[in-house]
Amino acid sequence: MLDYQAPENLLKDRVILVTGASDGIGKVIAKEYGRLGATVILHGRDTNKLEKVYDEMVEAGCPQPAIIPLNLVNATMEQYASLAETIAKELGRLDGIVHNAAMISELAPIEYTAVETWQQMMQVNINSVFLITKACLPLLREAPNASIILTSSGVGRQGRAFWGPYAVSKFAIEGFNQVLADELDNSNIRVNAINPGATRTKMRATAFPAEDKYSIVAPEQIAPLYCYLMGDDSLDVHGQSIDAQPK
Ligand code: NDP
Numbered sequence: 630m631l632d633y634q635a636p637e638n639l640l641k642d643r644v645i646l647v648t649g650a651s652d653g654i655g656k657v658i659a660k661e662y663g664r665l666g667a668t669v670i671l672h673g674r675d676t677n678k679l680e681k682v683y684d685e686m687v688e689a690g691c692p693q694p695a696i697i698p699l700n701l702v703n704a705t706m707e708q709y710a711s712l713a714e715t716i717a718k719e720l721g722r723l724d725g726i727v728h729n730a731a732m733i734s735e736l737a738p739i740e741y742t743a744v745e746t747w748q749q750m751m752q753v754n755i756n757s758v759f760l761i762t763k764a765c766l767p768l769l770r771e772a773p774n775a776s777i778i779l780t781s782s783g784v785g786r787q788g789r790a791f792w793g794p795y796a797v798s799k800f801a802i803e804g805f806n807q808v809l810a811d812e813l814d815n816s817n818i819r820v821n822a823i824n825p826g827a828t829r830t831k832m833r834a835t836a837f838p839a840e841d842k843y844s845i846v847a848p849e850q851i852a853p854l855y856c857y858l859m860g861d862d863s864l865d866v867h868g869q870s871i872d873a874q875p876k
Pocket residue numbers: 648649650651652653654655672673674675678699700701702728729730731732753780781782783824825826827828829830831832833
């Protein structure tokens with residue numbers, strides 16, 4: 630795991646969008662960015678959960694976060710456009726995005742994967758990443774140094790039976806990372822992907838219900854990599870796909 634100690638003002642005055650900030654890794658990263666001075670835009674689909682994270686951040690003395698609820702399964706093109714417009718209007722800038730939100734379903738062979746499950750997972754895990762990035766790129770281009778962090782997975786690099794649409798969507802994330810990074814070479818925007826590795830969250834428990842959850846790392850333990858890639862200490866890191874828990 631990366632042994633990076635972020636300076637306490639690393640993200641001062643930055644505005645950063647974290648998708649899937651209501652739970653798991655996204656929630657921890659949002660709070661960590663807030664602790665380092667960022668104004669965090671908390672995205673998720675459950676307003677009550679997002680408001681809880683908001684309250685915890687305000688109580689911890691973070692800059693006042695913003696909340697943008699949007700269900701990525703059925704969000705419309707207009708809603709993606711209005712997400713970027715709201716950020717521009719209310720906060721005036723955008724310095725980074727962590728594309729963290731994703732869904733998983735019960736593991737199943739391709740043959741028995743429901744078409745609707747496949748389509749929903751592609752919509753949430755990869756299509757929304759394209760749509761949010763497309764809507765927000767004009768804002769990111771205006772930032773002094775912007776950072777986009779994508780979220781990959783081990784099954785996005787080596788396919789595994791029964792991981793169907795989840796694995797395929799994460800392969801697409803790896804491809805998106807390479808294409809976008811190539812396009813943004815020599816720009817003010819860097820793009821990288823993180824493979825969190827086995828991490829103690831609701832999603833991990835869904836995929837491995839029999840596992841002793843205390844045998845795997847907590848999201849807090851992988852947070853230093855997310856801080857490093859979002860702050861200016863990583864200005865020369867671009868187009869990488871990085872393991873948060875290297876073997
Ligand atoms: P969680 O299930 O704990 O959190 C996922 C987040 O995404 C939640 O905030 C959830 O909202 C949100 N989300 C899910 N579906 C939607 C939707 N339709 N619209 C809007 N928001 C949605 O997952 P993790 O924290 O474990 O995963 C975070 C990222 O890390 C994912 O990209 C995952 O694929 C990746 N990853 C995780 C690993 C692990 O071991 N945990 C390993 C490898 C990769 P809500 O709170 O409402 O459910």
